[in-house]
Amino acid sequence: MADWSNWSGSVRAAPAQFEQPKTVAELQALVRGAAKVRVVGAGHSFTPLCETDGLLLNLSELEGELVIAPDRKTVTAPAGWSLKRLTKALWDEGLSLANQGDVNPQSLAGALGTGTHGTGRDLGSLSTMVRGFSSVMADGALVETSRTQDPDLFEAQRLSLGLFGVAVAATIDVLPAYKLEERVEKKPMAWVYENFDDLAQRHRHAEFFVFPYADDAIVKTLHPIEAEDTPRGKPSNEEDTFRFCCDMTKAFPFLAGPIQRFVTGASGDVHKVGPAYRIFPSTRNIRFEEMEYELPRAAGLPALREAITWIRKTRRPVAFPFEFRWAAGDDIWISPFNKGPGASISMHQYAKMPWRDLFSQAEPIFRAHGGRPHWGKRHFLSRGEVDILYPQAERFREVRRRTDPTGKFLNTHLADLFS
Structure with missing residues (x-):
């Protein structure tokens, strides 16, 4: 494909392959067969999180629908949907997110994976709203995670930087529409x-x-x-x-x-x-x-x-x-x-x-x-500084090594910090 760039134009990549799979089976085959994989939504990260010379995926066309829990307190949504599409679909069902940032083109997975947040004294980032994931892992397997299903992997996926598989769907908290x-x-x-x-x-x-x-x-x-x-x-x-x-x-x-x-x-x-x-x-x-x-x-x-x-x-x-x-x-x-x-x-x-x-x-x-x-915004941290600032950084790396031993989801930027 032609060179890819992020929204601001400061990050550019020349992936060997760009795909927009329409089915989960197609996605699994693509991930299983690739040596390097990154996923891009709207490209609103300023750091080179999506940069790759391997397979670059976009999930905006992937099959999936909004599933509302019987108690209407959570929904399971396609992770490739933009926040704009998701929040309109929620509103049509009489629901809203507890909070949003000030733009909405980002994919749900991208917003969760970078800790995107809005504003509010008592309101956390979108990542705090997650209750579970369905993800395609490095070997192509479709895996469900939550606080009770592989809890360490789930904890790492809450703010993942795209290092723990390709999120297909996420279960998130919602509120009655307001x-x-x-x-x-x-x-x-x-x-x-x-x-x-x-x-x-x-x-x-x-x-x-x-x-x-x-x-x-x-x-x-x-x-x-x-x-x-x-x-x-x-x-x-x-x-x-x-x-x-x-x-x-x-x-x-x-x-x-x-x-x-x-x-x-x-x-x-x-x-x-x-x-x-x-x-x-x-x-x-x-x-x-x-x-x-x-x-x-x-x-x-x-x-x-x-x-x-x-x-x-x-x-x-x-x-x-x-x-x-x-x-x-x-x-x-x-x-x-x-x-x-x-x-x-x-x-x-x-x-x-x-x-x-x-x-x-x-x-x-x-x-x-x-x-x-913020992980999606410009910074100049070294690996050593990450370890000083985040006592759980090595635990994060241990889960990454367990679930992706060959480093399929790493790129140069992320390898410098989390390999």
């Missing part, structure tokens, strides 16, 4: 530093976006509500304006400050109500690169303040804002939230601008505050 009220408003950054903790306590979901050279932030809250949907408005031209501003920043980096203050100042308030599956995701068409660190909750705002101060002091050209949110802790072996409640800082850069040095020099700030990276 609506959300979204409010977006501009606040002085000094107010945000002072009041974010209270804001996050009062709302089910609270986050903010702040450009490093702006003095105001864009604050967003979501809260369950029983109300009529607000009418869908006409498409906004804000994205075109922002793209122009990014291109101007690329061409004239010294204008980053005035441009960011203009973008923030031009931002208007938003209020809308609708089905949760429609309110959670936002449109993200302007390509960017991203590094995200999860920190102990109390360290979040101090780390963000230090990163912004560093950018201003060194006059780094940055076109995109930081995103700041909270997420709940968990007990998943290599989850960056497994030490307790976390604060998440996402650092972005326009895809047309240099990002590697920016991220590598900012990373020590987040590490010094106890941070650990």
Whole structure:
């Protein structure tokens, strides 16, 4: 096939074979006969998780349907379905996910396998919602796992990085369908530093976006509500304006400050109500690169303040804002939230601008505050650092060696960390 690239364009691969199997039997034969296998969904990981010169699989056309448990508390869903397809199908059945991130093209398997999360003081990543998997293993066998069926394999699969077979279906927790009220408003950054903790306590979901050279932030809250949907408005031209501003920043980096203050100042308030599956995701068409660190909750705002101060002091050209949110802790072996409640800082850069040095020099700030990276976002960890940050890393590797002794699901990036 032609070369493959991820969404941002920064990861490229030349797989020897690309397949979209339609049946589980076809998938089993493909996996059994391949020397190296990786699976790709929407390509929204910024790290080279899907990079391979072997077999690259996409499961969007694989057979499967949504199966709802009798108690309606869990569903079993095709792992290759996009979150967009899954959440619409759930809504049609009177169900919703407890939480989502702010985009929805990712496959269910990809979101689970990287620990994708949304925002919310008491809400964990999508990986915390899993109750079982059906997976094609390295030898082509179809295996069921759960807390009672090969529990070690199940624990590793909860955040797997695609190292423990090809997930065909996942059983996940769901809730009765609900609506959300979204409010977006501009606040002085000094107010945000002072009041974010209270804001996050009062709302089910609270986050903010702040450009490093702006003095105001864009604050967003979501809260369950029983109300009529607000009418869908006409498409906004804000994205075109922002793209122009990014291109101007690329061409004239010294204008980053005035441009960011203009973008923030031009931002208007938003209020809308609708089905949760429609309110959670936002449109993200302007390509960017991203590094995200999860920190102990109390360290979040101090780390963000230090990163912004560093950018201003060194006059780094940055076109995109930081995103700041909270997420709940968990007990998943290599989850960056497994030490307790976390604060998440996402650092972005326009895809047309240099990002590697920016991220590598900012990373020590987040590490010094106890941070650990999101596995699907840019990071520069070594194997030794993984072992320091994750006491269960070797247990994770032991399960990988048992279930995939030849390293079929490894690629160069993952072998450096988990071989």
